[in-house]
Amino acid sequence: MESPKTVWAALASPRYLISSWPWRSYGYLFTSVPMGGLAIGVLIGLAALGAVLSPILIGILLLTAFPLVGAAIGRVERWRAGLMLLDGISSPHAKLPRTLSLRQRRTFRRREQASMRALGYSFVLGVLLWPLSALFAGISATVLGVSLAAPIIADGDEMGMGPWTLDTFWEGLLFLVLFTPPFYVVSSYLLGVIAGAQASLAKAMLGPREQELQRNLAELRRSRLDLVDAFETERVRIERHLHDGVQQRLVGLTMTLGLAELDLPEGDGRRLVVKAHAEAEAALADLRAAVRGIHPRVLVDHGLEAAVREVADRMPLPVTLQLSIPMRLPPPIEAAAYFVVSEALANVAKHAQAANCEVSGWVDRDRLVITVQDDGIGGARLGAGTGLTGLVTRLDALGGTLDVDSPPGGPTRLRMECPCRLGD
Amino acid sequence: MPTRRLSIVLAEDSLLLREGLASILDRAGHDVRDSVGDADTLLAVVRKDPPDVVITDVRMPPGHSDEGLRAAAVIRAELPVIGILVLSQYVADAYLSSLLETTSGGIGYLLKDRVGHVTEFLESLDRVAGGGMVVDPEVVRQLLARRRNDGPLAALTPRELEVLALMAEGRVNASIAEQLVVSEAAVRKHVGNIFAKLRLEDGLDRRVSAVLTYLRG
Numbered sequence: 001m002e003s004p005k006t007v008w009a010a011l012a013s014p015r016y017l018i019s020s021w022p023w024r025s026y027g028y029l030f031t032s033v034p035m036g037g038l039a040i041g042v043l044i045g046l047a048a049l050g051a052v053l054s055p056i057l058i059g060i061l062l063l064t065a066f067p068l069v070g071a072a073i074g075r076v077e078r079w080r081a082g083l084m085l086l087d088g089i090s091s092p093h094a095k096l097p098r099t100l101s102l103r104q105r106r107t108f109r110r111r112e113q114a115s116m117r118a119l120g121y122s123f124v125l126g127v128l129l130w131p132l133s134a135l136f137a138g139i140s141a142t143v144l145g146v147s148l149a150a151p152i153i154a155d156g157d158e159m160g161m162g163p164w165t166l167d168t169f170w171e172g173l174l175f176l177v178l179f180t181p182p183f184y185v186v187s188s189y190l191l192g193v194i195a196g197a198q199a200s201l202a203k204a205m206l207g208p209r210e211q212e213l214q215r216n217l218a219e220l221r222r223s224r225l226d227l228v229d230a231f232e233t234e235r236v237r238i239e240r241h242l243h244d245g246v247q248q249r250l251v252g253l254t255m256t257l258g259l260a261e262l263d264l265p266e267g268d269g270r271r272l273v274v275k276a277h278a279e280a281e282a283a284l285a286d287l288r289a290a291v292r293g294i295h296p297r298v299l300v301d302h303g304l305e306a307a308v309r310e311v312a313d314r315m316p317l318p319v320t321l322q323l324s325i326p327m328r329l330p331p332p333i334e335a336a337a338y339f340v341v342s343e344a345l346a347n348v349a350k351h352a353q354a355a356n357c358e359v360s361g362w363v364d365r366d367r368l369v370i371t372v373q374d375d376g377i378g379g380a381r382l383g384a385g386t387g388l389t390g391l392v393t394r395l396d397a398l399g400g401t402l403d404v405d406s407p408p409g410g411p412t413r414l415r416m417e418c419p420c421r422l423g424d
Numbered sequence: 425m426p427t428r429r430l431s432i433v434l435a436e437d438s439l440l441l442r443e444g445l446a447s448i449l450d451r452a453g454h455d456v457r458d459s460v461g462d463a464d465t466l467l468a469v470v471r472k473d474p475p476d477v478v479i480t481d482v483r484m485p486p487g488h489s490d491e492g493l494r495a496a497a498v499i500r501a502e503l504p505v506i507g508i509l510v511l512s513q514y515v516a517d518a519y520l521s522s523l524l525e526t527t528s529g530g531i532g533y534l535l536k537d538r539v540g541h542v543t544e545f546l547e548s549l550d551r552v553a554g555g556g557m558v559v560d561p562e563v564v565r566q567l568l569a570r571r572r573n574d575g576p577l578a579a580l581t582p583r584e585l586e587v588l589a590l591m592a593e594g595r596v597n598a599s600i601a602e603q604l605v606v607s608e609a610a611v612r613k614h615v616g617n618i619f620a621k622l623r624l625e626d627g628l629d630r631r632v633s634a635v636l637t638y639l640r641g
Binding site for chain 2: 255257284302306309
């Protein structure tokens with residue numbers, strides 16, 4: 001039989017009385033005495049300090065130091081509750097990034113709801129729990145100790161136990177045999193229940209709340225998605241800005257230069273204008289390529305298949321396409337997939353020494369899957385200076401993955417997977 | 425000088441480019457009847473008094489998406505005799521299908537940069553006005569990059585495909601001959617072979633049909 005993990009499971013077990021659990025209960029109740037004393041001492045001390053220094057300071061302390069003290073006590077108490085609940089109590093506090101300064105951490109911690117709960121628990125511990133523990137565990141331990149020692153005490157002296165008076169060793173032994181076992185049974189269960197109730201109270205007040213966990217998780221995902229979305233919006237804005245601004249002006253310039261060519265007679269002047277015209281056109285072509293790298297228009301207007309086809313057409317090596325993506329996907333997903341393919345193909349052209357390349361894309365149970373495979377020399381790695389590293393982060397925020405399998409000697413196979421919906 | 429004076433409606437949201445285009449067309453002796461900045465006004469103006477040719481930008485207010493293309497499709501459906509020249513700062517073959525839904529009437533799809541090559545641009549405009557088809561060399565290049573191993577084009581020789589690609593750009597036989605450094609008679613022979621292999625009936629639209637077959641792959 002599996003040994004119980006909590007005091008409640010232990011209480012239900014027939015082996016409770018011969019297990020370590022009654023003694024754990026004693027341990028838990030007795031250690032709550034110094035903890036409770038410490039808690040109430042520190043809290044009263046702080047309050048008194050504030051009252052002495054200035055009345056306003058109490059208010060400030062209540063808002064700043066108290067929650068932090070509460071959180072610190074909570075931390076010790078969660079550890080102590082491990083006596084009663086072997087799996088312990090996990091922390092309700094949010095994990096903070098390492099980059100935060102100590103000051104920022106403190107500010108965050110004291111505003112956390114969990115810190116306020118821990119402060120509340122500290123008061124309950126300091127005012128109610130430790131006297132209660134001291135009373136029950138103290139009386140119980142004393143009675144148990146005395147009854148175990150009854151034969152010896154009664155042998156030397158007269159001993160009054162409730163209605164009985166014991167004055168010989170044998171009377172003491174009789175008392176030990178008759179009284180101690182039932183007392184041990186009753187007191188052990190009683191203390192187990194009291195200690196268990198305290199540990200459960202600690203868990204309820206110091207542990208993470210279900211909706212808190214859910215909310216934190218949802219918030220985290222949402223904020224990451226927001227970030228991806230913000231990047232996407234920014235790219236659209238930049239593309240629009242280039243389209244409406246510098247591209248228009250360059251097109252206007254080519255028109256003017258074209259007209260100038262018509263008006264000028266053959267000669268050096270005309271040759272220069274023709275050259276300027278060609279340069280303006282080259283600048284436009286460069287700009288178009290740059291815009292394609294920022295936010296390809298065909299992706300917005302015609303979706304992933306058309307955009308991937310266009311990238312494939314620009315490759316210096318033949319690219320076979322096997323695309324079957326029946327619907328339009330949310331823009332951040334289409335963009336991520338597009339840039340994965342475009343980056344992967346660029347890498348194939350630059351490094352793989354491949355003669356052929358195949359891009360496949362399909363939707364499998366609400367997940368978009370894209371593979372890019374070449375017949376090159378292999379040895380490619382994610383993060384080895386490729387532009388794919390940033391795309392891994394981007395995919396991660398969308399709940400997707402990117403894997404590269406590229407043994408030395410080839411072939412290289414890249415596989416991308418991503419949910420077809422945002423927030424999945 | 426153009427073969428005839430065309431009445432033209434211009435749709436382009438950038439004032440700079442609208443004026444640049446208008447001045448080029450004016451110089452060539454065409455009549456820029458209306459200049460508008462969005463697709464809705466374009467449709468209203470064209471329905472009220474159909475011009476010979478509509479020159480439209482792809483991306484216009486309010487959505488800045490493909491309003492110009494959609495307006496072009498509506499005009500094609502309602503008034504197929506009007507030639508439509510679509511200009512864009514960016515061209516891709518993915519946009520062709522919405523332009524090629526009907527075979528009748530002139531259609532053109534060009535990068536805006538081409539306007540600066542004034543003589544060629546005006547030739548393209550004339551071709552569109554005459555019911556011909558003009559496709560930007562960049563789009564043709566994209567189409568060529570894609571190997572086609574099936575469909576009706578599989579029967580054509582590489583040389584015939586080359587000729588067909590140049591036809592798609594809107595070139596006449598003389599221009600194709602010059603480009604490929606062959607005689608015009610040789611080009612005529614290739615064109616005849618193309619018509620035969622694609623099983624195109626005799627008629628004025630054969631050239632357009634051949635190009636359409638090519639563009640649709």
